[in-house]
Amino acid sequence: MMEYNGSRQPAIPALARETSMQKASDPQPQQIHRIEAAVLRHKGGPLRIETLELAGPRDDEVLVRLAGSGICRTDIDFCDYWSAADGPLVLGHEGAGVVEQVGPAVRSVRPGDHVVLSYLSCGQCPQCLGGRPARCDRFYEANFGFARLDGSNALARSGVRGHFFGQSSFATHTLAGERNIVKVDAGLPLALLAPLGCGLQTGAGTVLNSLAAGPGQSMAIFGTGAVGLAAVMAAAVAGAAPIIGVDVHPSRLALALELGASQAINSSEEDVAARIRAVTGRGVDFVVDTTGSPQLLQLAMDVLNPCGTVALIAGGSGPGELPGGKKTIGIIQGDAVPQRFIPQLLELHLTGRFPFDRLVRFYDFREINQAIADARQGRTIKAVLRISEP
Numbered sequence: 001m002m003e004y005n006g007s008r009q010p011a012i013p014a015l016a017r018e019t020s021m022q023k024a025s026d027p028q029p030q031q032i033h034r035i036e037a038a039v040l041r042h043k044g045g046p047l048r049i050e051t052l053e054l055a056g057p058r059d060d061e062v063l064v065r066l067a068g069s070g071i072c073r074t075d076i077d078f079c080d081y082w083s084a085a086d087g088p089l090v091l092g093h094e095g096a097g098v099v100e101q102v103g104p105a106v107r108s109v110r111p112g113d114h115v116v117l118s119y120l121s122c123g124q125c126p127q128c129l130g131g132r133p134a135r136c137d138r139f140y141e142a143n144f145g146f147a148r149l150d151g152s153n154a155l156a157r158s159g160v161r162g163h164f165f166g167q168s169s170f171a172t173h174t175l176a177g178e179r180n181i182v183k184v185d186a187g188l189p190l191a192l193l194a195p196l197g198c199g200l201q202t203g204a205g206t207v208l209n210s211l212a213a214g215p216g217q218s219m220a221i222f223g224t225g226a227v228g229l230a231a232v233m234a235a236a237v238a239g240a241a242p243i244i245g246v247d248v249h250p251s252r253l254a255l256a257l258e259l260g261a262s263q264a265i266n267s268s269e270e271d272v273a274a275r276i277r278a279v280t281g282r283g284v285d286f287v288v289d290t291t292g293s294p295q296l297l298q299l300a301m302d303v304l305n306p307c308g309t310v311a312l313i314a315g316g317s318g319p320g321e322l323p324g325g326k327k328t329i330g331i332i333q334g335d336a337v338p339q340r341f342i343p344q345l346l347e348l349h350l351t352g353r354f355p356f357d358r359l360v361r362f363y364d365f366r367e368i369n370q371a372i373a374d375a376r377q378g379r380t381i382k383a384v385l386r387i388s389e390p
């Protein structure tokens with residue numbers, strides 16, 4: 001195991017390559033790569049950076065050297081809900097990096113390409129074939145199974161499980177497949193792009209894809225963390241109005257106003273329902289809830305127009321269709337097809353309409369536990385680890 005040596009500059013070792021002995025049960029001979037990864041072995045953390053052996057890539061896989069990884073709420077939740085029965089895990093699901101090797105069946109990228117990693121889908125179920133991979137029949141297994149879809153695990157030699165969201169990006173290197181990589185322009189700042197793969201895609205996709213909000217439609221966004229602020233920026237892109245941000249952190253509310261919100265309500269100081277009615281005259285067309293709080297779901301119902309929709313991002317699908325025409329929908333990854341949506345977000349970013357860089361604070365890979373602590377306490381809106389230079 002490698003301990004943090006106190007140096008601010010990480011010394012990322014070159015990949016050690018050797019060809020492994022082919023196991024009888026494994027049809028494909030695989031290289032073994034020595035990598036470093038932040039391993040979870042205790043409930044709540046901390047994560048420890050360890051040297052592991054990664055076997056691959058397989059024919060349809062890509063070996064990626066990570067430049068950066070975002071830290072998302074789901075990573076922190078997995079730390080907090082971990083139990084000894086889960087065994088050691090590598091988390092991280094907002095990776096961005098450089099392709100180092102490709103298996104012979106890979107067509108869409110080659111070594112040297114820059115990629116953003118996103119969620120995984122099976123590619124074969126009716127939902128995937130219908131262009132809705134976020135609703136994949138095997139979504140849970142593919143993203144939370146800590147194994148490939150065939151049950152194998154590239155980190156098995158080290159007794160650790162990876163493949164979180166088809167990536168496990170808290171590492172110097174990882175494997176991904178063509179269904180969860182998005183090729184991006186090599187001239188862009190690669191580590192900054194990492195959070196596009198989950199949090200930003202989810203917030204923006206909720207507004208632009210799931211709700212398909214249009215000009216003049218009113219929207220309240222509960223919780224203005226990274227996902228909520230992505231929703232604010234997307235609502236401004238859609239021309240929604242008014243756009244009302246609700247949070248308890250004054251600094252986040254101030255940022256929401258700068259990023260496109262027309263009103264900001266501090267729910268610890270103000271009567272949210274009264275303010276929303278005063279602003280809209282009657283209620284909002286959409287509520288985007290990023291908090292998962294049952295009290296806020298009730299509040300959302302109270303401030304919604306008779307035919308309005310509440311989008312629930314933080315888990316759960318709510319009661320669905322309600323008397324009077326109001327409804328709730330559960331959101332997964334903003335119903336985004338990553339290979340189509342992430343380039344759209346980049347285009348908006350380059351024209352100044354999706355300035356997500358304002359949310360990001362960078363940390364050295366070896367400061368991962370500090371980054372998690374800052375994200376937990378709301379000191380940092382979107383923490384991004386710098387893992388290697390692209």
Ligand SMILES: [Zn+2]
Pocket residue numbers: 121122123124125126127128129133135136137138139
């Ligand atoms: Zn599928």
Ligand SMILES: [Zn+2]
Pocket residue numbers: 072073074075093198199
């Ligand atoms: Zn996430």
